[in-house]
Amino acid sequence: MFERWLKKKFKIEKSKWSFYKGVNPFQRWTEMAMIIAFLISIWFVDNLIPWLIGYFLISSSFRAFMEWKYKREEKEYILTLYSMFIYLLVLVIGFNLI
Template sequence: MSGTHFLIVILVAAFINTVFYVYARKKLGISKPPWWYKPVNSTQGLVEVVLLILLGFSLLRFPPEIMLIFYLFVINGFRTFMEWKYERENKQYVHYLFSTFLSLVIFIYICIFI
């Protein structure tokens, strides 16, 4: 997959994700999160740091575009679970769930066309 193709896929995904997020905020009454993501507890913060370190090591071995999308899939899936389990009333997990499925679709698309 060329760099231009990857960039177009990422930009389209970011646009779709933003449109869904604006729609979900209006429809479900999701509060606007702070600029920087704050983990719901210390365990989540620790797991996310470990995942980021693993991403750094895996970039040395595997194609970066595949690892980036896979990382987004894993981190969004983990955030979906943690938000759903500990802060269900905020409904922020709906956005992370959509991001997880979008990352999965992009991951499959990249694996097919690489």
């Protein structure tokens, strides 16, 4: 509901794609490399929860920065930052309940 309010307030149009498409090839390759590095590093990490939270923070921050830098007029970075906050909140609360 808050996301719809953000879209209306900042006049952010609905994405044309059903899945996320990066702003340029550099972003796409960097995000793929981060995913591969994360999946490989899972085998070497004892405590996965902080690693998972760190990955989401770095990945979402990079995505928001690239959207801000190259597609500032579309204001999609606002939604990315909002979703990063929600994911972080859910992960922290969810893992603290376990």
